[in-house]
Amino acid sequence: MKREDWIRPYFSTHTWRFALIVFLGLLTALCASALMFTSGYLISKSSLRPENILMVYVPVVLVRTFGISRSVVHYVERLVGHDTILRILSHMRVRLYRLLEPQALFIRSRFRTGDILGMLADDIEYLQNIFMRTIFPSIVALAAYAVVIAALGWFDPAFALLMAFYIALLIFVLPALSLYVNKSRNRQLKQKRNQLYQKLTDAVLGMGDWVISGRQATFVNDYEREEAEVARIERSLSNWSKWRTFAAQGVVGAVVISMIYWAAQMFAAQAIDATLIAAFVLVVFPMMEAFLPVSDAIDKLPQYTDSLDRMAKVDQGGDEGVSKNVRKSEGAGKKGLTFGEQQVSDRAERAVDDRDSDNRKNCGNRDNCSNGNSHNNHNNLSNPDNSSLITEDLVTEDIVRAARQSAHIRIEQASYRYDQGGEMAVEELTLDIPHGKKIAVIGRSGAGKSTLLKLIQGALAPTSGAVTVNGTPAHAYAGADRIAAVVSVLNQSPHLFDTSVANNIRLGRNSASEEEIRQAARQARLDGLIESLPEGYLTPMHEAGQRFSGGERQRVALARILLQQTPVVLLDEPTVGLDPRTERELLATMFDAMADKSLIWITHHLVGVEQMDEVIFMEEGRIIMRGTHEELMKQEARYRRLYQLDRPLAIQAIEAP
Template sequence: MKNLRWIIKEILPLWPRVCLALLLSALTVTSHIGLMATSSYLLARAALQPPIMDLMITIVGVRFFGISRAVFRYFERLVSHDVTFRVLSRMRMIVYKGIEPLAPARLKELRSGDLLSRIVGDVEVQQNLFLRVLAPPLVAVLVLLGYGGFLAYFNQGFTMILAAFFLAAGVALPLLVRALGKGIGQMKIQAKARMYTFILDSLQGMPEMLAFGQTGAVFQRIQEAQSELSHSERRMAKVTGTANALMGMSSHLGMLAVLVLGIILVEGRQIDGVLLGMLALGVLSSFEAVATLPAGQQYLEENEAAGRRLKQLIDEGRNLEKEKGRLDAPGLEPELAFENVRFRYEPDGPWVLDNISVKIPGGRRIGIVGQSGAGKSTLVNLLVRFWEPAAGEIRLGGVNIKELTPQVVRENMGIVSQKPYLFHATIKENLLLAKPEATNEELYEAARRARIHDFILSLPQGYDCLIGEEGMKLSGGQQQRLAIARVLLKDAPILILDEATSGLDPVTERELKEELFALAENRTLIVITHHLELVKDMDEILVLGKGRILEQGKHEELMRKEGQYRRLWEKGY
């Protein structure tokens, strides 16, 4: 249960609803007992042909318990499911907050299918925790105390029989089920995670699978995962069937024991014979309170396995969050400094950045160029704290960014990556991601600067047009311009364009360059590109190679040096 404690803590604040759900559940079982007992008593009394008026109270009782059972069951389901959905809602927020510090570096190391299985499947599994694991034992105790006290009024032997068979069905049988089904829940969760992973991988890589004729291999992997999942479910079904059979046997043996004791008491003239059916059927119907306890053990193992996977992810995120800065320092100057920064993606891998030292004053326009793999994009990832340097410091406004919260660092920067992510939403909603409170005029102005406003107006729904998953309804250039409009709307003091113009035609790229230069008059502008024409007029150009700054200076200076920059220029970069 240690992996479920954090979930149970989310249930405790809802204790008034929990208590109400337990009370309603106990009243539902009590109504069932009352219905069966009064029905049996009515039939037994009616067989003696008493005056009809003597039966009126019993007849009303049958009707009352029949109606109240349905009413109590309805409200019990309403309240208990409300508790469950509220807990699931809290859990989703906890999981998201837990994994957010892992983005994007650590999350990229996790397979997307496994991550999806955790944040969707493992969370959904917890809907059984309250309904089928925690609530039934408490309801069973309430029913035992209530109906056991009622039976003691006639004879304490009835209460002892009820308690003995309740313990057998509610304690011994679940322990047996737990032993028989040990490991099935864990196997089911793992098989489901593998199947999710295989299916998502095949969907994401479907064009390649079709092109290389590997669909058969994909189907085989999915079938293997499905077979493993089906095998675990069949094993669980066998254990459930055995538990149901033993539960039925226990309940009927309990009824038989009460009936035998009742016959003895009737013969001894200690109770009236007309009560025999009422007592026996009342005991039989009371086992509704413990009927779900054996299955609860199977759900418990499944909950524990899913809870463990979620807790590992959340704890990893929280531990990483503790390592990040806590200083909230708004209004920092838009100046950057790299001081002997080193970074590599693997502990024993090559250095992607090696002793990078450079100062970028506020308001400067900086170009960063170099061949692929030189470490240009890695600089950006370090700036926004997607990764942390292995050595050295990065300073924003004179403050080490490790001392700042990631939120403060990112609020000071507007970034357009080489492949920006666009959500399956409207153009307006994708733009408002940068500034939720922006007015329509601000949206239009940002789109005009990015040279995409006229295109948006040409669409049937304009800014309310859906652009599809990852902006699939737009061309590559349109996606880039929309992403640039989004970062312009953010209006951050530091603008970073990482190959942001790679999908644009030369005319649009030149116009956008002029617009960015005008916009960056009082801002720091960093442009990472392979198109050297784009950085020709920058205040300073950094040339990266093998993780080091090989050259830096203005275009004219670098051309005179006849070094790496000039060679790139002559190659037509």
């Protein structure tokens, strides 16, 4: 996506509103000028003896009319402006969320928390300012420029030229100079602020470790030094802004003096009445108000560019999704849905709107994306667009319905590399996982286990080879946003949301009845604990979350998954950090509750692998040992050793003859 795509589409979707805002802005400036003009005339006329009362009475009425209309028009302009901008802003936030959400699996490796906070807080705000502080004021200033010069030209073309020169200083020369002087400072300021966000979030996430290492002071000093640097840039910008204001006011002074001189000359030449001298001079002030903000508006351009660049990086690829998204501008949020419903609704909308761009994004940073369909399961497409178009159409309702009943996963010669030209994270992997089969995947850190899970989940498309569910590529399910119907994941630290225990379980299936939630909790052997809580299933999680142990939290997540009713469950080291007894109990519950499902279980421990149909051992992206537990115990000395090492001493002692 190009950076302009965060701005340009809104021009076509809000053309009339934008035109209305500019028109009202210009009308406000004209009403203010007319107010000053009639006031100047009225004051002068009242000081002389008017020929008749109407000569004063009419200007009095006009002063009131312009005074009131200026305020009313200005108010309406603000109203329409803010309404439009808030609509755009809300759409931008939803859009950013939708771009980030499909990348949730990679979010930690691709973005820093500070970057995401910066994008959500600062960047979107800057984009909002592009319209409010830069585009609208600049267009109004240009329109006012044309009106002023045309009006003065009607009286005196030579003087109109002089005024054109003065105003050009304000709306062209000073902004250009300011942009030139401040360009690097503004950019630096934005980047330093982003760095501060990153540093702060990093420090907050690692606060415990800072304290343990006794180096809080180092961090605080470091942070304060960078903060002082930001303050220094802000000061230099503010100093420049003072000088610029001084210069601009100097130009305004020159305009006023020129206007007095010209009006006096016009009066001397009897071209205008004496009462119009003050009128012409006073009109300068409101008109200048339309021209003065331009410098400040243009000054901010480097900050916008930086924000646009960062937002554009979120979604490289998939540019046509943008205009589609914008057309749905008032999409999310207005339906007043509950938490769960909103998520489901968002997913459904996104499934329709964003799948092109999401698919393309999944493929975007790869050297090529593998694609398969029922005719050609090993088709490597170097063109990601083709990939998304073909895969998207593959996943029909019938296919998903069939996969929910029975999912046969086939991994055929699948390889994947994250970076072009880099090492393969998994290489020529072949696995057959018919419905109900249970596999344990073991291997050292970096062996490629998580990559394998991401391939099965369809979050990654293989660089070569194929990963299919019932013959359809897994990433096609993910691209069509239907993978959650087939595959669920239980990882090391599932997040418990700050809502009731029941809602946390309900996350598995929004439409689940209370009885189904209870049933899932029973299967996860959690019912006794929940019923002992003060408000049972309605107990808020922020309280219960603290009360729940690691094993119990995993059981909540297990209940969620049971509710999700997927035929395939990926277990990504769900027992890490639990004591051996809790680990065994949790594994027993899991295997019992998921007896009819396919399980792909990543584990560093060999405890419980006896219950698996196949154990595979990965190293450097390849499978180096595979078989049932019994086979490996018989044939592989290394496996035997690892198994013995991994068994708690107490169990070994009991088993010893």
